[in-house]
Amino acid sequence: MFLFVVMLGLCFFGKESSQSFLGRPQLTGPSEAEVKKYTGFSCELQVYPKNETILLQLYKEGNRDKLLAEYSLLSGRKLDEGEVSNFPLVVQLSYEGYLECVASAQNNSNIEPTVSNKHHLKVIEPVKDAKVNVSSGPREFFEGRTLNLHCELSAGNHVSYKWLLNDRPVAVSPAHHFRDNHLRIYRPTSADSGSYMCVATNSFNQTVYTSNSSKVVITVKDVVSTPDISFTVLKEDSHNYSAVVTCQSTRGTPPVTFSLYNLEDLVANVTVEERSAVFKIPVVLNRHLGWLQCQADNGDWVAKIPVGGPVTISSDIHLGENYAVIALEFHCQAAKGTHPQYQWFLNKTLLHDRGSFYYVSHDPPRQSVLMLSVGRDSNGTYHCEVSDNFDNTTAISSKRHYVDKEELNRIPDFVVAIVFGCFTLLILVVSACCWIGVLIRRREYGERSLADQEMRRMVAVYENDLDLLEYNEDADVARTARDGEFDQVSDVSVDECSQYGEEEEVKEP
Helix, strand or coil, rough: CHHHHHHHHHHHHHHHHHHHHCCCCCCCCCCCEEEEEEEEEEEEECCCCCCEEEEEEEEEEEEEEEEEEEEECEEEEEEECCEEEEEEEECCCHHHHEEEEEEEEEECCCCEEECCCEEEEEEEECCCCCCCEECCCECCCCECCEEEEEEEEECCCCCEEEEEEEEEEECCCEEEEEEEEEEEEEECCCHCCCEEEEEEEEEEECCCEECCCCCCEEEEECCCCCCCEEEEEEEEECCCCEEEEEEEEECCCCEEEEEEEEEEEEEEEEECCCCCCCCCCCCCCCCCCCEEEEEHHHHHHCCCCCCEEEEEEEEEEEEEEEHEEEEEEEEEEEEEEECEEEEECCCCCEEEEEEEEEEEECCCEHHHHHHHECCCCCCECCCCCEEECCEEEEEEECEEEEEEEHCCCCCCCCHHHHHHHHHHHHHHHHHHEEEEEHHHHHHHHHHHHHHHHHHHHHHHHHHHHHHHHHHHHHHHHHHHHHHHHHHHHHHHHHHHHHHHHHHHHHHHH
16 A cells, blocks of 8 residues: 555656656757848757646847747647747848757746757848948059058958959969958059959858959059169260260159259259150360259159168067066167168068068058067077168168077076065165164163162162161160160169168177
8 A cells, every 4th residue: 555655656746747847949940041031940849748838939049138039839739749839030130140949838937948959040141232442542652552452342241352453363472461351462563553353252052142343443653763864975066066865764653754953953854754864965075064963753752762770670578377478579660761661581581471470560661560479480580671662772671689488588687686686685674673673672681780780789778778777776775775774783783882881880889
């Protein structure tokens, strides 16, 4: 009977437990979906109490405030293979991320809700309306100024970008940097002039979406180089001669204005669509007519200041755990120059824009930055060289800087000296304080000893005085007593003598 009751209780307890427990739902659905299109997700629940209404809700992970979809399993339904709910959705961009299905008893708060596995959804928005934005400024400029182009879209995500120059892909080089929708060209020259276009692409399933921007014409002008001067003498007739002076630059974008000076006096000038000009001036034989000089200007002459020294390097350090140096930044600057060209070297080896342990960032004309990750590969001697990008025949070098990981993380000698000096000074100060304290205590002890001796001396004198006083008092008392006895003895003796005399007188008859 007892065993029957126990088994009945266990059966009843198992039945109640199965009815008040929710299994973990399983969420399934597509991993990719196109925005503004219909798609569906399924949430399957195998274990749940049949006498309860179960609510299945679809959320984005971490955001229970926004319900995406829901479905109710009504009480009394009997499905042996689990209940599957379908969540039809019109996909939005905000749905991208991890989704989860939450199962809960709709009218019973004693049943703990359960959460499904996470399901990632990638939302694709087709690209649309690509446009090139020249964020660096004018579309026509002289060389040396960084060119920044952005490919902007009115719609689209998960996009890959391609840049075209004159309908041909832009070649990858140390001067051309691609990052997402951004194209940056350092120190562009006339070879970078032309029509730029960006092509934006993304895809969904087997469908590829493409958007081509309109073409943007970029004109990079070469700064005219310093002209060379030459001349020949031409005989006009038997009495007249002329000097044919040629001014010629090796590079520069036309039109170019050539000016011929005699010292500081302008002789003539002309604007041509070439890189050379010819001047004819009359001359007289055997007479010095002055010093001739050519100048060339194609619109950027005033701003063209050659690079001048000194070239300096400053550094910044970056600290990691335990204050160890993990990275360095070198900043290279020239004292003057409007079109500088920077180059970094490690042990006489030219460093390009990016390597395994370094990254070069040019910001002309102000500076160039070399960022290093400190390690075994970065050990060595660094320096930078600066030259004019319109004339790189002459370069100015900075001082050399040696980098070593062990040296960077070694405590400098002067720091050790300062710490040791401070520690020594502290010891001296503490020692001096201790000695001063000892001397003060000795002095106080001596003074106290003298006071004690003086006190003992005064006490001894005082006791002697008391003894003497007592002695005198005792002597006085003794003297007084002795005097009294003497008087008594004298009186007695006199009486006795008188009596003895009387007795003698009686005996004589």
